[in-house]
Amino acid sequence: xxxxxxxxxxxxxxxxxxxxxxxxxxxxxxxxxxxxxxxxxxxxxxxxxxxxxxxxxxxxxxxxxxxxxxxxxxxxxxxxxxxxxxxxxxxxxxxxxxxxxxxxxxxxxxxxxxxxxxxxxxxxxxxxxxxxxxxxxxxxxxxxxxxxxxxxxxxxxxxxxxxxxxxxxxxxxxxxxxxxxxxxxxxxxxxxxxxxxxxxxxxxxxxxxxxxxxxxxxxxxxxxxxxxxxxxxxxxxxxxxxxxxxxxxxxxxxxxxxxxxxxxxxxxxxxxxxxxxxxxxxxxxxxxxxxxxxxxxxxxxxxxxxxxxxxxxx
Amino acid sequence: xxxxxxxxxxxxxxxxxxxxxxxxxxxxxxxxxxxxxxxxxxxxxxxxxxxxxxxxxxxxxxxxxxxxxxxxxxxxxxxxxxxxxxxxxxxxxxxxxxxxxxxxxxxxxxxxxxxxxxxxxxxxxxxxxxxxxxxxxxxxxxxxxxxxxxxxxxxxxxxxxxxxxxxxxxxxxxxxxxxxxxxxxxxxxxxxxxxxxxxxxxxxxxxxxxxxxxxxxxxxxxxxxxxxxxxxxxxxxxxxxxxxxxxxxxxxxxxxxxxxxxxxxxxxxxxxxxxxxxxxxxxxxxxxxxxxxxxxxxxxxxxxxxxxxxxxxx
Numbered sequence: 001x002x003x004x005x006x007x008x009x010x011x012x013x014x015x016x017x018x019x020x021x022x023x024x025x026x027x028x029x030x031x032x033x034x035x036x037x038x039x040x041x042x043x044x045x046x047x048x049x050x051x052x053x054x055x056x057x058x059x060x061x062x063x064x065x066x067x068x069x070x071x072x073x074x075x076x077x078x079x080x081x082x083x084x085x086x087x088x089x090x091x092x093x094x095x096x097x098x099x100x101x102x103x104x105x106x107x108x109x110x111x112x113x114x115x116x117x118x119x120x121x122x123x124x125x126x127x128x129x130x131x132x133x134x135x136x137x138x139x140x141x142x143x144x145x146x147x148x149x150x151x152x153x154x155x156x157x158x159x160x161x162x163x164x165x166x167x168x169x170x171x172x173x174x175x176x177x178x179x180x181x182x183x184x185x186x187x188x189x190x191x192x193x194x195x196x197x198x199x200x201x202x203x204x205x206x207x208x209x210x211x212x213x214x215x216x217x218x219x220x221x222x223x224x225x226x227x228x229x230x231x232x233x234x235x236x237x238x239x240x241x242x243x244x245x246x247x248x249x250x251x252x253x254x255x256x257x258x259x260x261x262x263x264x265x266x267x268x269x270x271x272x273x274x275x276x277x278x279x280x281x282x283x284x285x286x287x288x289x290x291x292x293x294x295x296x297x298x299x300x301x302x303x304x305x306x307x308x309x310x311x312x313x314x
Numbered sequence: 315x316x317x318x319x320x321x322x323x324x325x326x327x328x329x330x331x332x333x334x335x336x337x338x339x340x341x342x343x344x345x346x347x348x349x350x351x352x353x354x355x356x357x358x359x360x361x362x363x364x365x366x367x368x369x370x371x372x373x374x375x376x377x378x379x380x381x382x383x384x385x386x387x388x389x390x391x392x393x394x395x396x397x398x399x400x401x402x403x404x405x406x407x408x409x410x411x412x413x414x415x416x417x418x419x420x421x422x423x424x425x426x427x428x429x430x431x432x433x434x435x436x437x438x439x440x441x442x443x444x445x446x447x448x449x450x451x452x453x454x455x456x457x458x459x460x461x462x463x464x465x466x467x468x469x470x471x472x473x474x475x476x477x478x479x480x481x482x483x484x485x486x487x488x489x490x491x492x493x494x495x496x497x498x499x500x501x502x503x504x505x506x507x508x509x510x511x512x513x514x515x516x517x518x519x520x521x522x523x524x525x526x527x528x529x530x531x532x533x534x535x536x537x538x539x540x541x542x543x544x545x546x547x548x549x550x551x552x553x554x555x556x557x558x559x560x561x562x563x564x565x566x567x568x569x570x571x572x573x574x575x576x577x578x579x580x581x582x583x584x585x586x587x588x589x590x591x592x593x594x595x596x597x598x599x600x601x602x603x604x605x606x607x608x609x610x611x612x613x614x615x616x617x618x619x620x621x622x623x624x625x626x627x628x
Binding site for chain 1: 347350351353354355369370573576577579580581583584585586587588589591592601602605611612613614615616617618619621622625626
């Protein structure tokens with residue numbers, strides 16, 4: 001398919017074109033950068049929501065319920081699943097997949113699962129670009145679903161306009177979640193499986209920790225009790241997301257966030273190109289010679305330090 | 315504690331000094347690079363084993379059993395847990411933690427859990443350095459335990475001399491594992507919970523996929539059936555690890571691997587320094603001006619391309 005043709009079909013919301021563009025991105029097909037260039041002016045209408053939490057917390061069931069609420073308001077929803085335990089990404093047992101099938105039949109819902117490792121690197125970047133395609137195709141809401149571990153997953157969560165962090169009673173104490181950086185990224189917290197023992201205690205623990213944290217804005221993340229598989233508490237969460245969206249839009253924070261994200265992407269791309277430019281044949285030879293000569297004497301830090309001086313002369 | 319004092323205590327295997335050094339690394343305390351420099355000539359005796367697999371596969375129970383086998387041979391074992399679902403890292407339910415306590419009482423076993431996010435970046439690098447401390451402290455075997463998702467976790471697995479990939483019947487088809495890059499990194503495969511339905515079918519599936527893969531050496535990864543919680547099949551795995559170690563040592567592959575790892579570390583450090591050097595105040599100003607002027611017209615790719623030309627003039 002020709003680039004311009006593909007672009008126009010995406011803008012009309014053609015599902016086949018959307019799928020194809022995503023494959024271009026995932027396989028880093030030659031034309032994908034031109035496509036991203038061409039679609040760029042069309043971006044920015046979709047609202048992006050991140051849902052993250054430990055394996056088995058019930059993120060997919062929640063995403064399913066939340067999607068239904070958006071659908072009732074005639075919003076078109078894209079779901080990007082980057083969670084090996086998610087039924088959306090094919091990682092769960094058969095029962096879950098069947099449960100999800102009511103969404104997959106809806107033409108106004110688009111589900112894409114992404115492998116946890118882009119063989120050519122940059123999963124967080126690819127996920128953002130897959131979301132861009134959905135944005136250009138007129139989806140109103142995009143939901144990233146990730147397991148809350150690993151830098152890549154946190155990067156994706158940070159690419160969202162509103163980030164929901166899901167916690168469950170059997171997760172035990174919240175120190176792990178704090179360590180993993182989840183307390184920093186949550187705009188709201190869901191305590192799922194709230195009918196299990198320990199939920200109330202955990203809720204007050206989370207609220208205490210959030211209270212300790214200095215807020216960077218006038219937004220104070222709340223903790224919401226949900227029971228996803230009984231569809232309880234989801235409407236309240238949807239309302240809170242709407243509230244957060246309005247808060248961010250009115251205060252200008254949403255625009256700041258998005259500008260900051262663009263800046264980060266450009267910086268990363270500049271550095272990628274810089275790296276390619278720097279490691280020419282001559283510099284690689286010096287590196288190899290250096291390692292051969294001194295590898296048993298100097299630590300990597302010392303090696304890097306001395307080497308950089310030598311390399312910058314070239 | 316003074317640097318030289320700390321170094322000498324680590325070399326004697328002092329547990330408190332080992333803990334302290336690890337904290338230095340994790341917090342990027344000022345002196346840690348000097349410490350790594352000082353310890354560098356002492357490294358390379360420990361053998362590093364990676365254990366990776368999906369959440370709930372039974373990695374910790376397996377690690378526990380494997381450790382006991384090494385302990386019978388009077389080998390000292392260090393365990394680095396970077397898995398939010400591992401009882402070693404405090405992420406599992408109480409029952410598991412109790413089950414592990416027999417190891418924590420052994421003075422010749424050192425367990426360190428690491429958060430899934432170093433707030434100052436570089437978790438894979440930090441895990442390698444934590445392993446370096448254990449190496450310098452005279453531990454014979456170091457086991458990295460990670461969940462097999464995310465680039466960081468794969469990087470850590472690749473920092474091992476022998477990598478074990480654990481798969482379980484309820485994980486369903488192996489396509490997910492292939493996508494996640496696990497088939498590439500495994501030196502041997504464990505099919506754990508081998509008493510569950512589907513184990514034989516899965517074993518032959520894995521063997522088929524491994525057979526398709528072109529081997530980079532004369533080592534052919536085998537698939538081993540284990541039932542960790544009944545301590546079945548672990549001895550065979552320990553023997554295979556020993557075989558793989560001998561194969562790599564005799565063929566020179568181990569040295570090549572370690573040289574390659576050193577090279578990668580030095581490259582990464584050089585690039586870090588290069589980045590700091592590149593983004594001086596003037597270049598940052600240009601970046602900001604550029605983004606302000608053109609953010610709505612150009613895609614990140616175009617922005618980066620044009621910007622780099624302008625930046626390299628400065």
